[in-house]
Amino acid sequence: MNAPLPQHLLPEIRQRETPPALLEALKARFAERCSTALVVREQHGRDESSFAAPPPSAVVFAESTLDVADAVKLASQFNVPVIPFGVGTSLEGHLLAVQGGISLDVSRMNRVLAINAEDLTVTVQPGVTRKQLNEEIKSTGLFFPIDPGADATIGGMSATRASGTNAVRYGTMRENVLALEVVTASGEVIRTGTRAKKSAAGYDLTRLMVGSEGTLGVITEVTVRLYPLPEAISAAICSFPSIEAAVRTTIEVIQLGVPIARVELIDANTVRMVNANTKLGLREEPLLLMEFHGTPGSVKEQAELVQELADGHGGNAFEWASTPEERTRLWAARHNAYFAAIQSKPGCRSISTDTCVPISRLADCLLESVAEADASGIPYFLVGHVGDGNFHFGYLIDPAKPEEREIAEGLNHQLVARALRLEGTCTGEHGVGLHKMDFLVTETGAGAVAMMGSIKRALDPKNIMNPGKIFSI
């Protein structure tokens, strides 16, 4: 059971009607690919966030850029919101029809259009998921590193500027999207960027669209960078006497410029939940999960240096994994954390935080927040892409108990305020969506948000593209 949205996020005046004439026009254009069945609408009206809103009035399944353009043109004609939908893994309410409107499902646009292995690029339709992409390019010896955990679509990952475990070495969608095809709010098809690795050709529309959360257009093609599969990969797990010891080790690794590919923190709570759920039998202490990519020589150098740094902070029980199977076992702890946590408190929902701070501030930000969470009595799990200064608390609340939500939101507020004081951001990778609109203003200032609003109004004068997300206009 999800909580209803707070009233200020769902003003009644904003609930726009979908005129029957639009539904008729969509049915005429898309036939059975336009559904008004409640079950379909409900499935498209929620995501992994803990909020609820009335479902969209229809779902259109697009199979081509032309489908998207036609759907947007019809919606524009009737002044009705359009909410792009991939596989629904948003954590921030991006997919909720808070102002009504139609859901535009692009999951059937799932073809890999061009593999340019010799240029380390690939062009895909937006509904291709990251696992599908890696499967389809396997034979090239290349891979796409961005891994937000969920098997999200490349379109959705672009729209939310996703990142995840490999970002510490390979960057985020910001660094890895080269070019887009976008259907604008008027239904026009534009291209941003080329396959050239760099460009100074006018405004960076690619990066304006990346992270715009569907509010400026619908992404219909994405060209991303690929990387050669490393010659050698080695993964290790190391437990520490305290979170602080793990974090101080991470800070030193980053400050020394070690090109570590992954460095993930898992707190002892989470290890216990994962052990209970998967029988991995891990030491129930804070862990760092690490991965090193490179030539055999470079991997060895990195691993030795990191082991030395960990030793200095009491790290112990380095367990190494070099085969894919061993690595999968180690990474299971990280990948199962969310579900193990949810199952540790039956019926609970998780309220996720997403702050990201400069690496030198990580210990301050994390340790005070852990102390607050411990004192609150709300169970939680804590995982983090700590090499980037980014971490997530998941406060596990009983949705039937508003007081638990209140405590969790209070913790989140204190954490965000702390992160901003430490020159960080309220969201490292999940996006603003509905949940962080107020934080955005605190973080960037009213002037910057007003500038975003000006851009929004200029590119979407009817305010039909996923309205009510990022900022209220």
Place this chain on the structure above:
Amino acid sequence: MNAPLPQHLLPEIRQRETPPALLEALKARFAERCSTALVVREQHGRDESSFAAPPPSAVVFAESTLDVADAVKLASQFNVPVIPFGVGTSLEGHLLAVQGGISLDVSRMNRVLAINAEDLTVTVQPGVTRKQLNEEIKSTGLFFPIDPGADATIGGMSATRASGTNAVRYGTMRENVLALEVVTASGEVIRTGTRAKKSAAGYDLTRLMVGSEGTLGVITEVTVRLYPLPEAISAAICSFPSIEAAVRTTIEVIQLGVPIARVELIDANTVRMVNANTKLGLREEPLLLMEFHGTPGSVKEQAELVQELADGHGGNAFEWASTPEERTRLWAARHNAYFAAIQSKPGCRSISTDTCVPISRLADCLLESVAEADASGIPYFLVGHVGDGNFHFGYLIDPAKPEEREIAEGLNHQLVARALRLEGTCTGEHGVGLHKMDFLVTETGAGAVAMMGSIKRALDPKNIMNPGKIFSI
């Protein structure tokens, strides 16, 4: 002697008057820091491009963000253009007062504001030059890698999305600017971004401003990423029997994912010019200049692999340099190329090209263009950041002979058309400025340029921020 601008870039109706009342107000506010002396105006009314336009009507020397905001507010009040000026190294006419107005010189805003060595970031005023920055952070063991050749300002490099020799490993200003302070067209001060390494907090205003060429606001503070000075650096020069051999070697280096820090092509023409000018005594054959950064082990691995690849294409005479002095000598060939070329034809101007293509298309793009340039009879030099697929011809024309300019522009047109056919861009790093406005439309399409125009109108409704650059509105 620079050529007058083509008429279509300088429509008379666009020459806006600077009312005497604005000059009086600027004098009242800035006293001797507002100059109307012709010599000062002329110095601020040109750059390294080959075009000329009437100088700005005044130059204001800003010493603070407040100075910038006040100057912009006054200009806005009188509806007069403002052209930000750093050190004037633009190659594309960015600094020309094509619609009249005032030049806003930020070169005195040259303080390093905050060195956060532990986070690998630094925050500077826009007038800090890249060499000054590296000098001031020397003691931290960190460096700022972006090197466009000229000792440009960090503000100007941000505004034009500059890159240069190290971009193949470290990225461009696009990847390395974390946050900006910007004075908007209404004189308001906003901040984009934080010091966090990544963020999903709303529209990416940072990257919208990076590369906007002064048309959306004046950059008054820049936070950039720094990198640990590599433990080991090794540079090498290698000559090849043909440009093709050098280019094929480069393509293999990139496709294998070698993390080479620099790989620069210099053609035999340019080597001859540099030898004549500096007595370096280099073999007069196409050269690759390379630099490897990393641990001693990794540098050795990289160098051995590249040497093997070069051998496969007939590369010879690898000359290695490991001390800073030896490296400086090798790099002199690259850094002196432009001036050596200019001096090879007294009185000449260089018309620079800046195409960038996917690495697999580099040989096709380059070799056909070399054949055309050779056939034209116009002397030229050719250097390239070939690891990124980016290269520059400099066609050396006599500005008193319009027919030479016409031939050079014809070569440039053919080259750009070729690069676009090969899925590349007309500008890898110099920006659009005045010279590539038509190419931009061909490259991105009218729809994308119209979107840029919508953003421009929304953020600068009076069209006072460096108007007439990137696109005509």
